[in-house]
Each structure stands twice: as structure tokens, then as C-alpha cells.
Amino acid sequence: MSVHYSEEFKKDVVKAYMDGDRPIVQIAADYNVAKSTVSEWVKKYGEECQYKKNTTKTNESESAKEIRRLxxxxxxxxxxxxFLKKAAAFFAKEID
Structure with a gap:
């Protein structure tokens, strides 16, 4: 299954990585994206995002925050x- 991400989403992920407070593995998990995909995006958009970060104060978009929360x-x-599956299996054994 191929997933297409918007340019804005990709850049938000790169900006989150470039903030430097979380490792790439955590960024990938937070945004539900493969680590290798995040690495590719950093290579592609890193310079552009760094330039924008230095010239204007940018925050993650509200949609990116919502995606991370969800x-x-x-x-x-x-x-x-x-946990509930394991508990159900345990109690099913006990009944037999």
C-alpha cells in the first residue's frame, strides 16, 4: 500500500526532527512514518526547512500536532x- 503525504506534512516532520529534541526513531513513531522515509525527507527538505527555521519563527502546523496526538x-x-486479548486467553484456559 502506497501512502502519499503532502509536502506540508513532510516539511513538518523534518522541522520536528530539526528541532533536535527527539531522535529520528521517535519522530518516525510520533508521525507513524518509517524511519527510512523520515531520513529521506530530511535529506530532501533539510536545507529548505533549516533556512525557513532561521528566517522566520515556525511552529508545527495544527494538523501535524493532531496527527502526533492521535x-x-x-x-x-x-x-x-x-492486554485484553491476553487476559481473555488466560481466562479461557482457566474455564476448560
Whole structure:
């Protein structure tokens, strides 16, 4: 399955990486993008984003923040589902 990301989204990811407070692995997880894809985007947009960062004060777009928040929530829900599956399997064994 091929996913197409907007240029704005790609640049937001690169800017988040260039802020320097999180490793590329964390950025990839936060935005639900492969680490190699983030690396490619940094190579492609890094200079442009660095220039814009230095010339104007930029913040992540609201949509990028929302994506990161929703990905974190999704990750938490996946953990809960895994736990409940294990609990159901455990209790199913106990009933037999």
C-alpha cells in the first residue's frame, strides 16, 4: 500500500526532527512514518526547512500536532487491546 503525504506534512516532520529534541526513531513513531522515509525527507527538505527555521519563527502546523496526538492515542489503545486479548486467553484456559 502506497501512502502519499503532502509536502506540508513532510516539511513538518523534518522541522520536528530539526528541532533536535527527539531522535529520528521517535519522530518516525510520533508521525507513524518509517524511519527510512523520515531520513529521506530530511535529506530532501533539510536545507529548505533549516533556512525557513532561521528566517522566520515556525511552529508545527495544527494538523501535524493532531496527527502526533492521535498516533499516541492509537498506540495506547493497541496496548490495551493486546492486554485484553491476553487476559481473555488466560481466562479461557482457566474455564476448560
Amino acid at each position: 498516533n499516541k492515542l492509537l498506540h495506547e489503545k493497541d496496548k490495551e487491546i493486546d
